[in-house]
Structures are given as C-alpha cells and as structure tokens.
Amino acid sequence: MSAGRAVRREAAARWAGGPAPGAHRLGWAIVSHATKNGFSTPYVELDRPAWAALRAATPLSLTEQELDVLRGTADPTSLDEVRDIYLPLSRLLNLYVNATRQRHAAVRSFLGDADRPMPFLIGVAGSVAVGKSTAARLLRTLLAQWPDHPNVELVSTDNFLYPNAVLQERGIMNRKGFPESYDRRALVRFVSAMKAGAAQTELPVYSHLAYDIVPGAVQTVHRPDILIVEGINVLQPPSPGHLAVADFFDFSIYVDAKVEHIRSWYLDRFLELRRTRFEDPRSYFHAIATSVQDAEAREFAMNTWRTINEVNLVENIAPTRGRATLVLYKGADHRVQRVRLRKT
Numbered sequence: 001m002s003a004g005r006a007v008r009r010e011a012a013a014r015w016a017g018g019p020a021p022g023a024h025r026l027g028w029a030i031v032s033h034a035t036k037n038g039f040s041t042p043y044v045e046l047d048r049p050a051w052a053a054l055r056a057a058t059p060l061s062l063t064e065q066e067l068d069v070l071r072g073t074a075d076p077t078s079l080d081e082v083r084d085i086y087l088p089l090s091r092l093l094n095l096y097v098n099a100t101r102q103r104h105a106a107v108r109s110f111l112g113d114a115d116r117p118m119p120f121l122i123g124v125a126g127s128v129a130v131g132k133s134t135a136a137r138l139l140r141t142l143l144a145q146w147p148d149h150p151n152v153e154l155v156s157t158d159n160f161l162y163p164n165a166v167l168q169e170r171g172i173m174n175r176k177g178f179p180e181s182y183d184r185r186a187l188v189r190f191v192s193a194m195k196a197g198a199a200q201t202e203l204p205v206y207s208h209l210a211y212d213i214v215p216g217a218v219q220t221v222h223r224p225d226i227l228i229v230e231g232i233n234v235l236q237p238p239s240p241g242h243l244a245v246a247d248f249f250d251f252s253i254y255v256d257a258k259v260e261h262i263r264s265w266y267l268d269r270f271l272e273l274r275r276t277r278f279e280d281p282r283s284y285f286h287a288i289a290t291s292v293q294d295a296e297a298r299e300f301a302m303n304t305w306r307t308i309n310e311v312n313l314v315e316n317i318a319p320t321r322g323r324a325t326l327v328l329y330k331g332a333d334h335r336v337q338r339v340r341l342r343k344t
C-alpha cells in the first residue's frame with residue numbers, strides 16, 4: 001500500500017472512532033503510536049478509556065455548582081468530562097510543572113544565578129466556539145488545587161485585540177480574530193515579562209458584550225505559579241527573526257473538533273446569546289435580539305461563521321495544531337473522544 005493511501009486509511013479510521021492501523025492493545029486500552037507518511041511521529045494517541053485511566057488517584061473535588069460557574073454559554077461539559085479528561089490532564093500538568101522547575105533550577109545552578117520564581121506557561125488554542133474558555137477555566141481551578149502551585153492566572157488573548165476604532169481605520173473589522181487583528185507585539189511583551197518573573201502586569205480588557213476593548217479598563221496579573229494563556233491565535237508561528245507567544249509556553253493544548261460540529265456549536269451559542277446576553281441594551285448585538293426575525297438572526301450568525309470564523313479556522317488556526325503538546329479531539333456532543341500527546 002502506498003504511504004499516501006495508508007495515511008488516508010488511518011485518517012478515515014480515526015474519524016470513524018476506531019483504532020488506527022498499527023494501533024496495538026495495552027491491556028484493554030487502545031494506544032496508537034501515530035504514523036505519518038510511513039514514519040513514526042512524536043505523538044501517542046489514546047482513546048477516552050485509556051486516557052481516563054491515567055487519572056490514577058487524582059481526586060474529583062469539583063461540585064456541580066462550581067462547574068456551572070466555569071461553563072461557557074451553551075457548553076454542556078459535565079462532571080464526567082472533568083473526571084475522565086481534565087483530572088488526568090491536571091495530573092500530567094502537575095508532573096510537567098515539577099519537572100520544569102527542576103530543569104530551571106539546574107540551569108540556574110549551572111549559571112550561578114540566584115533563585116528566581118518563574119511561572120509555568122500553558123497555551124490553550126482552538127477555533128472560536130470550540131470551548132477553549134471552559135477548558136481553560138477548568139484547568140485553572142483544578143491546577144490551583146495542587147499544593148505546589150496555588151496561584152494560577154488565566155488571560156485570554158482577546159484582551160490584545162485592537163480596539164474596533166483601530167480595526168475600522170485599518171479596514172479589517174471583518175477580520176476580527178485573524179492574526180493582524182491582535183497587537184501581537186504587546187502579547188509577546190506581556191508573556192516575556194511574566195516569564196522573566198515580573199511581579200505585576202496590567203493588561204487591556206476585551207468585553208464580548210461590548211464587542212470591543214473597554215476604554216480605561218485593566219486586568220492585573222500578579223506573579224502566578226502558573227499562567228494559562230487562552231486564545232485562537234496562541235500557537236501561531238513567529239514571523240522570521242521574531243518571537244511568538246508560543247515560544248514561551250512550557251505546555252500547549254489544542255482543542256479540536258470537526259468543522260461542521262464547531263459551526264453548529266457557534267450557531268446554537270449565538271441563538272442562546274440572542275435569548276440572553278443580547279437582551280442587554282449594552283450588547284453590541286442588541287438589535288439582533290430586539291429588531292430582527294429568527295431566520296434573519298440565524299442567517300447573520302451563519303454568515304459571520306462562514307465568512308470570518310471558519311476562514312480563520314482553516315487558514316490560521318487548524319494549521320497550528322501540530323505544534324500543540326496535547327490535542328483534545330471532541331465529538332459532536334462536546335465530549336472528548338481521543339487525546340493526542342506529544343512525547344518528545
């Protein structure tokens with residue numbers, strides 16, 4: 001069989017939810033050491049039961065009420081999901097944090113440098129409406145429960161979007177979320193200051209309600225043990241000769257799903273927001289709640305998805321997936337079906 005055919009067969013088997021050819025069983029767990037073009041890759045792919053078993057003894061200490069606060073609009077993430085997917089991830093990240101601290105201590109001792117706290121940086125990437133914010137908020141809560149790193153801060157990259165006035169002036173208001181709509185230098189300056197141990201940093205604040213940067217508002221980030229940076233663009237490669245935010249990550253996560261599922265999640269969420277947040281007269285989309293028919297609102301959402309968010313997903317976001325340390329593959333019901341971990 002040609003390498004191309006083998007790859008296509010593997011991809012088809014993956015989407016069908018079955019094991020990839022070459023996968024083998026470890027006890028009852030299917031573990032696939034992924035291959036591409038006939039070469040082995042640095043990834044291992046685990047199905048849900050295999051991944052869930054890696055939780056080991058990590059306790060589930062989150063209640064239904066606490067989870068309710070962390071969930072995004074129209075996101076059905078359940079306590080089962082926390083137990084099976086996020087507790088093993090929290091355990092793995094705790095191991096990473098401790099190993100990274102030891103590595104930093106070794107380098108400091110080699111250089112004869114003084115002990116200096118350095119936060120562990122995690123990037124969370126993926127499409128608009130894939131559920132990154134829920135994943136990032138859950139991780140923040142779970143990671144803060146470990147005794148060694150109680151202070152976990154979360155920053156969304158939408159805080160680094162240019163204000164609407166700037167996007168309009170540059171004629172890129174319909175490119176919100178594309179790389180050029182962010183102040184990427186400010187974002188890199190921020191993570192680099194955090195990594196260098198800055199005690200406190202202030203950031204602009206983006207409001208989804210206003211659909212804009214809030215003039216004069218600031219988010220203050222105090223020196224964290226762990227900093228999670230969440231946003232569609234966080235795994236973007238740097239332009240030649242520059243650094244990108246991903247260069248500062250110690251671990252990165254890409255939340256993935258089929259385009260048709262994300263499209264329907266976006267649409268459902270938009271219609272749910274129309275019944276709730278858009279009713280607020282301060283909402284940028286207030287007129288969609290009050291002055292247009294259902295069919296027109298649906299058409300508006302589909303058009304926004306098709307012409308902005310889906311184009312951005314295909315052109316800029318999905319191509320960064322290979323850079324992530326870990327990929328969470330969600331099925332149509334938002335539940336993670338498979339996990340791909342980069343081993344090296």
Ligand SMILES: Nc1ncnc2c1ncn2[C@@H]1O[C@H](COP(=O)(O)OP(=O)(O)O)[C@@H](O)[C@H]1O
Nearest residue numbers: 072073127128129130131132133134208209277
């Ligand atoms: N127009 C909007 N009005 C209010 N909240 C919104 C709006 N669009 C998105 N949100 C909320 O903002 C958060 C981030 O959404 P998004 O950037 O699409 O990423 P994700 O769905 O991957 O978390 C979500 O919790 C979502 O519910």
Ligand SMILES: CC(C)(COP(=O)(O)O)[C@@H](O)C(=O)NCCC(=O)O
Nearest residue numbers: 128156157158176177231232304308
């Ligand atoms: C603000 C966003 C780009 C998301 O950015 P992120 O929080 O992931 O950095 C997105 O929610 C958005 O507004 N997209 C533009 C098209 C739309 O209105 O959906």
